[in-house]
Amino acid sequence: MSDLSDLTTEAASRDAADPLAHLRDRFDLDPDVVYLDGNSLGALPRGVAERVAEVITKEWGRDLIRSWFGNGWWTAPERVGDKIAPIIGAAPGQVVVGDSTSVNLFKALVGAARLALPDDGPPPGGAEASTGGGASNARTELLVDDETFPTDGYIASSAAELTGLVLRRVPAAGLAAAIGPQTAVVLANQVDYRSGTLLDLAELARAARAAGAVVVADLCHSAGALPVGVDALGIELAVGCSYKYLNGGPGAPAYLYVRADLQSRFRQPLSGWHGHVEPFAMRTEFERAGGIVAGRVGTPEILSLVALDTALDAWAGVEIEAVRAKSIALTDFFLRCVDELVPAGAVACVTPVEGARRGSQIALACADAERVMAELTERGIIGDFRPPDLLRFGFAPLYLRYADALRAATVLAEVLG
């Protein structure tokens, strides 16, 4: 047992020894708030406001239309994509930024179905796939986790309807086992938005490869929190938002990853002029651009892209492995503080207590959770409530301290005491 004074000493010594502690200065934070909602909307990195103001006054105000090419606006989706790439373990040229996560899910899922269905050539798994089930006329289903974030389920349903696939919902833990020769596409969240459970994507990727199914991973709750390693996993497609751990700001554009060797065959359904091989030829016929540009649709959200571009500078020199180590240590410490300080039985942790099995958040079930979160927020501890009974606390390792974890647990104990 440790008491509050032991925990305070421990938090201080952990903060003093934290190799990432200096990164907090890269953010403009309210000193009176412990911000545990960076898994919904990341904090504001320093420099973003000034850069956006400069783009508005100079690039838009003075350079005007010349900025599309003169100031690099046109190529920003790929350039910013290449800045996200190392954070998710992708080599350059495979990530494009633009549109919302929902829209990118739609592009990826329909594109995945077209890759997987037999009239579109061999399955991406190649020889391994053809021995383990291979391309067959019986690929009829799109698998999705049954507790997925709502938009993923809704978009999967639209994509299934459009491609003639049948949507099958199975628990996330059973996704890999559910993959079979009938599976065309699997949509999986690497980290569950509610419980924070980390899915074994490597196992899922192996099962999909063996069966010739195409994987679309939603990285919203894992990118920037842990090493995803998309290239190493060998998954085909991925999407994610940039306003959580990547701190791109409200409405920041999402991103789409298309594995390099599949780009020439990737046919996403939204044939907009920014995905055209020669957009300014203004031709009637659509001819898809090569490479990752094929993931683009229409005019990019330049002001948001610029904000994201600058926000990503907060990652300069940061190793994602170090972020993961701190994330586990911070969340472990928070759980210990909750155990020590919160009255027994007042909360139940629904997040795996084993660090390696969770993302960077802790969800605690508790009676009257919505009111409890409102009171916490009132007292400067910002997390969120997710129905029916969850207090959700996200730990963004770039700007949170062990002292913040302790303060959050202390205030929680007061509210529940």
Ligand SMILES: Cc1ncc(COP(=O)(O)O)c(C=O)c1O
């Ligand atoms: C797993 C997941 N997918 C998608 C989204 C959001 O999609 P969009 O950016 O289109 O609102 C979120 C969060 O809002 C999410 O947590």
Ligand SMILES: Nc1c(O)cccc1C(=O)C[C@H](N)C(=O)O
């Ligand atoms: N995307 C959001 C939004 O547009 C409004 C409010 C919250 C969000 C979120 O990101 C929610 C978040 N994905 C979640 O996991 O609950």
